[in-house]
Amino acid sequence: xxxxxxxxxxxxxxxxxxxxxxxxxSRGHGPQPTVEGVVxxxxxGWRDRHVVVAGRPGLRGPLSHxxxxxxxRIWIVAAGRCxxxxxxxxxxxxxxxxxxIEAENDGRTPWPQVQLDxxxxxxxxxxxxxxxxxxxxxxxxxxxxxKPDPHSVNMNTFRGRVAALLKSPxxxxxxxxxxxxxxxxxxxxxxxxxxxxxxxxRWHIEYADDPPGHAEDGVAVLAKESRWCIVDGLVKVRGLxxxxxxxxxxxxxxRDGEKFEDDAWRLSVRADANGRVExxxxxxxxxNSKTQLRLRIINPTDxxxxxxxxxxxxxxxxxx
Ligand SMILES: [Zn+2]
Numbered sequence: 001x002x003x004x005x006x007x008x009x010x011x012x013x014x015x016x017x018x019x020x021x022x023x024x025x026s027r028g029h030g031p032q033p034t035v036e037g038v039v040x041x042x043x044x045g046w047r048d049r050h051v052v053v054a055g056r057p058g059l060r061g062p063l064s065h066x067x068x069x070x071x072x073r074i075w076i077v078a079a080g081r082c083x084x085x086x087x088x089x090x091x092x093x094x095x096x097x098x099x100x101i102e103a104e105n106d107g108r109t110p111w112p113q114v115q116l117d118x119x120x121x122x123x124x125x126x127x128x129x130x131x132x133x134x135x136x137x138x139x140x141x142x143x144x145x146x147k148p149d150p151h152s153v154n155m156n157t158f159r160g161r162v163a164a165l166l167k168s169p170x171x172x173x174x175x176x177x178x179x180x181x182x183x184x185x186x187x188x189x190x191x192x193x194x195x196x197x198x199x200x201x202r203w204h205i206e207y208a209d210d211p212p213g214h215a216e217d218g219v220a221v222l223a224k225e226s227r228w229c230i231v232d233g234l235v236k237v238r239g240l241x242x243x244x245x246x247x248x249x250x251x252x253x254x255r256d257g258e259k260f261e262d263d264a265w266r267l268s269v270r271a272d273a274n275g276r277v278e279x280x281x282x283x284x285x286x287x288n289s290k291t292q293l294r295l296r297i298i299n300p301t302d303x304x305x306x307x308x309x310x311x312x313x314x315x316x317x318x319x320x
Pocket of ligand 1: 040041140147149
């Protein structure tokens with residue numbers, strides 16, 4: 001088996017967005033000898049595609065064939081052999097016999113559903129292409145006794161999803177070239193995130209083409225029907241103790257706001273030496289007519305913090 005130059009086309013069959021990293025068709029530690037298995041990893045960091053491509057001190061890149069972004073975007077890194085699993089306890093999952101997927105995650109943050117969906121779909125398409133059963137999809141922690149990744153993922157459940165997709169491929173999420181509805185929101189006033197509590201940002205300013213996208217309470221973002229949302233928020237907070245940690249989250253609630261459903265995307269961030277946080281929080285996930293979305297600042301510290309009025313967000317909603 002030479003260079004795996006079909007990987008980008010295989011990834012596109014998932015319906016998730018795919019980006020080819022320049023030079024991937026000839027990147028590798030020589031060609032890939034065989035493909036007998038797939039190894040699932042987490043990267044233990046964020047925005048670390050460059051590490052997977054180029055390597056780190058003591059280990060030359062490419063480290064794996066694919067980098068899976070937290071948004072569900074699949075980045076094709078290499079077509080040749082990669083250094084992602086040595087020593088391997090399984091002959092089918094050696095570097096020379098397996099494809100490595102490094103999924104962007106710091107090793108403790110809950111996985112966004114969209115990333116897990118992409119992970120399952122990608123493994124299913126790789127199994128289809130290389131004629132492998134779902135049982136050949138393994139977590140790094142299963143084929144190397146020293147490794148913890150991918151964290152918190154039950155690999156039996158994971159393989160169950162892959163097997164189900166192999167049996168009956170679901171309708172892939174369409175990548176339509178449609179023009180999204182875009183909502184731009186601004187906080188407009190300073191707001192307090194109480195000590196030991198949480199604040200859902202109240203939006204005072206909204207720019208939207210269509211009927212307003214947020215509820216009258218100023219907090220909830222509402223989709224009229226089933227929508228795929230790409231969100232990008234910039235959060236500025238002051239008044240924290242230097243070095244203390246708060247969480248930022250895009251959270252889904254029941255439509256009426258009564259019931260918390262989940263944090264579609266959540267990050268921990270640390271205050272700088274001046275007690276400030278300036279951080280962007282992106283994400284990509286579904287909303288529908290039964291849910292609402294809020295941007296929350298969770299402040300577990302014993303000091304109240306101020307979410308500054310310059311906090312803003314842009315939400316692009318696509319048809320699903
Ligand atoms: Zn690993």
